[in-house]
Amino acid sequence: MQTEKETQHKSDIIRENYKVSGMTCASCAHSLESNLKSLNGIVQVSVNFPNQSIAIDYDESIVSIETIQQSAKDIGYDILIGEAKDIQDTFDDIEEKRLNILKSKLLFSVVFSVPVFIIAMFFKGKIPFENWVMMALSVPVLFWSGLEFFVVAWKRLRHLSANMDTLVALSTGVAFTFSVFNTLYPNFFLSHGVTPHVYFESAVVIITLILLGRFLEERAKSKTSSAIKKLMGLTPKQVSVIRNGEERIVQYEEIVKGDLIILKPGDKVPVDGKVKKGESFIDESMISGEPIPVFKTKGDKVIAGTINQKGSLRILAQKVGDETLLSQIIHLVEQAQSSKPAIQKLADKLAGVFVPIVIGVAILTFIIWYTYGPDPSLTYALLTFITVLIIACPCALGLATPTALMVGIGKGAEQGILIKDAQALETAYKVDALILDKTGTITEGKPRVTDLIWEEGKYSKQFEQILLAIESQSEHPIADAVVKHLKDGNGLTRDSGSFESITGMGAKAEIEGTIYCVGNEKLMQANDISVSEKLVQKAKGLTEEAKTVVYYSVGTNVVAIIAVADQIKESTASAIQQVQQMGIEVYMLTGDNKQTAAVIADKAGIKYFKANVMPADKGHFVKELQEQGKVVAMAGDGINDSHALAQSDVGIAMGNGTDIAMESAGITLMQSDLKQISKAIKLSKATMRTIKQNLFWAFIYNLIAIPIAAGILYPVFGFLLNPMIAGAAMSMSSISVLTNSLRLKKRSNI
Known part of the structure; x- marks a missing residue:
């Protein structure tokens, strides 16, 4: 107890x-x-x-x-x-300032490093006081551009730990110090029969290349909060409310439960609530993913972040602030992003072990040469100590991952695959479960006319023109699809006469004494309009195919039926088959009903699907698969997919989707073609293979070169590696890594 x-x-x-x-x-x-x-x-x-x-x-x-x-x-x-909003603003300012400083340091480093490199490589011995010139150019690179490496290395040393910064600081610091000594006191080594070489170019080039990689990483990292900001942007800053019988404008944060909110056409819904007065269509695609706006009237629920269409509404605020569904989606996206495992760079992990070993080998080398080496033992001890540290420089190790990723990202861009997050490229090759949103991902994402069936002998150009005229005046979203279809067929608009929009049913017009109706079955029944048995059967078949059927009547008889549906993209079925052949399970999630979901899944060749799925459910489903040990990729295009995209191991946004989806995802397919997914996975496999090759060669080089630098061949062959040759060998290892990475560009099977 x-x-x-x-x-x-x-x-x-x-x-x-x-x-x-x-x-x-x-x-x-x-x-x-x-x-x-x-x-x-x-x-x-x-x-x-x-x-x-x-x-x-x-x-x-x-x-x-x-x-x-x-x-x-x-x-x-x-x-x-501090306060969450203020903290985010402060953090964004700090990170933006940090990125700008890093950019300045990189440019500054490039400007001063290039002359040093040119002098050392091409004009050695041809410029008066060249060592002094290179030293003067190197000082600002090390002590301004590269200062952070030394600061971090010192802090690591105080806590007895090491990383890539430690290696950079150690190798560049030793190379610079040794070069300064040889510039100031060249006779020290000359008096012992040793040429006093300088390595200013090695020090500045290492810092410049590492700064370049860090800048690219920081720039990508600075975009991580964009999805959250854009989700927050779905709430209006000011809202019209009625309080004490008066209409007033209040800030979004001032809304309280029980407020009566006025929504005008085009307004964003600020709260979760209930319609008290008015009729309108609400675009709820950010929640359901479905492209057709939903009709709302008194008593119907509305959700924050959705968009009012053409009508006016008064809604009662029932959930405000953090209680709304939109706020919950924002929280889920934040949670999903923060629950991702940190990017454990393999090079950093290896550096934690590698640095102490290198330092240990260098010190041991110094002791052995000083104790047992030939005269002058101190000179030999210093030379071997410095050679070990220079040849162990992390340049190749530091370039192994970023160069391959940069080439891989460039190769992807050529194919229309934009990779925002390098982690996505590093993970995609391991994917064994792919989740697809239905609307806009598997399908085109917008309703269009699939069938226009006329009663036998009833078609006329005049009827078609009247149909176009009526639908052109209708505010119903399906009418837009009919208008586009008829206009694509070069239908000519004419006057629709007296026009009447009938809420929840369709539209009605009277022209020269004849009544024309366009709408659903309820409209036909309400006006005692008959439908032939042939059209009834056609309509039933179209409904079973998950299509919305619109009836068009002239007088008391239906003369045509129109089927509207969100069509599957032409490439979808073959793209899904390609992914399945790679051993990846494919799932479809949709906010649509089960009948529609079943029809689409069958046409696309998808075995597993879930219908009536809310945004939070998508994220939870991703998590369920991850808990089963699967590496999950999620492809979607809407705001309602943002949680699942952030939660997944690899988020893939369609290029025709929302900005928020693209920001939540690590990969964007510019062609909105699912065939690009298999290409992205192949690209990931090729890139990771290159990274592993780079790391292998970088370490093999060190495993072979460090013992030689330490003088292991001297007792047998009398060979001692010159520090200048060590610097050149270090440069060659970096070139080999760059060359291997560039091979990715020539891959033709991606």
């Missing part, structure tokens, strides 16, 4: 989520996590690098958030505290 004290202590434990600035790599997240976990009062810490956020469970009776914030600052990170 818990004591009162224990209960009180447990209640002091709270969980908070914060934004973090200053993280530059996946191992930064690990470093921050380890540091905070050591604090007394911290129960649990989870740092998410892609989302730049941290979730902390802590006992506020033992440790304050200010103490936690200070502990993070001590190792170079800033936990932002």
Whole structure:
């Protein structure tokens, strides 16, 4: 049984989520996590690098958030505290400023590094005071552009850890220091019969290349919150409400339950509520994904974020602020993004082990040569020590992943596959479950006329023109599809005479004493209009095909029926077959009814489908498959897909979809063709194969070169690797990685 004290202590434990600035790599997240976990009062810490956020469970009776914030600052990170909206704005400003500074440092580094490289490679010994010139050009590169590497390396050293920054700082620092010494005191090594080489170009080129990779990564990372911002943008800033019998304009944040809200044509619905007065069509595609707006009248529910069409409504606010379905979708997208595992760069993981080994080998080399080496032993010890550190430079290791990804992303762009998130490209090859949204992904995403069947002997150009005239005046969304179909057939519009729109049924017109009706079966029944048995059977068949049937009557008889449906894209069936042949299970999710879903799934060749699915259900289904151990890709085009796209391992947005879907996804298919999915997966396989090859050769090079640099061949062959040759070998390893990455561009089977 818990004591009162224990209960009180447990209640002091709270969980908070914060934004973090200053993280530059996946191992930064690990470093921050380890540091905070050591604090007394911290129960649990989870740092998410892609989302730049941290979730902390802590006992506020033992440790304050200010103490936690200070502990993070001590190792170079800033936990932002305050109101959520203000924090997001502050974080965005910090990250934008950081990206601009990084861009400036990169450009500055390029400007100063290029002359150093040219002098060292092409004009060696031809320029007066060349070593002094290169030293002067290298100083700003190391101590402004590359300063952060040394700062981070020092902080790592204080906490006895290492990453790529440590290797960069160590190798460039040693190369620069050794070069400065040889520039200032060239006679030291000359007096011992050794030529005093300088390695300024190695130091500045390493920093420039690593900065380039970091800039590209930071620029991609800066877009991670765009989907959240755009979802938030679906709520209007100001709303018209009726309070105490008066209409007034209030801020969105001031809306309270019970407010009567006025919606004009084109307005966004600000809250979840109920229609109290008026009739209109509401575009609910952001929730259901279905392209046809839904008719709303008194008593019907409306949802925040949806868009009022042509009518005016008064709605009663029932759920406001964080209670609305839109707010829940925003929360789910945020949660899905933060629950993604951090991008654990293989190079960073390996560097954590590799750095201590290299340092250990370098120190051991120095000791052995100083103790057992020939005279002058100190000179040989210094040369071998420096050679080991230079040849172990992480340039090839650092380029192994980003160069392959850059080429892979470029190759994808050529094919119309835009890759926003490199993590998606790294993961796509492992996908074994593909979820497809129906509307706009499998289908075209907009209703169109599939069949126009005239009663035998009843067709006339005049009837067709009148049908076009009536539908041109109708506000019903299906009428737009009929108008487009008839206009594509060069139908000519004529005066529809007296026109009457009948809510929920269709439209009616009188021309020269004849009544014309266009609408559903209810409209025909209400006007005692007869339908031939032949058209009845045709209409039944079309309904079974999940098509919406519209009746067109002249006088008291139906002369034609029109079928409207959202058609499957021509390439869908073959594209799905290609994916299935790759051993990937395909699922279809839709907010549409079961009958329509079954028809579409059958035509597309999809075995598994779910109907009547809400946005949150899509995300939960993704999570269910992930819990079964599957690597899930989700392809969609709507706002209602944003949660599932963010939750999936690989989010794929269709190019004709919403901006929010594209921001939530890691890959966008510009041609909106599902055949591009199999191409994206093949591209991922080729890219990952290249990355693994690059890492293999980078490490094989080090495994072979480091022992030679340490002097392992000297006792047998009398061979000692010159530091200059070590610098050249290091450059060659980088060139081999770049060359291997560029081979991706020539792949013809992607």
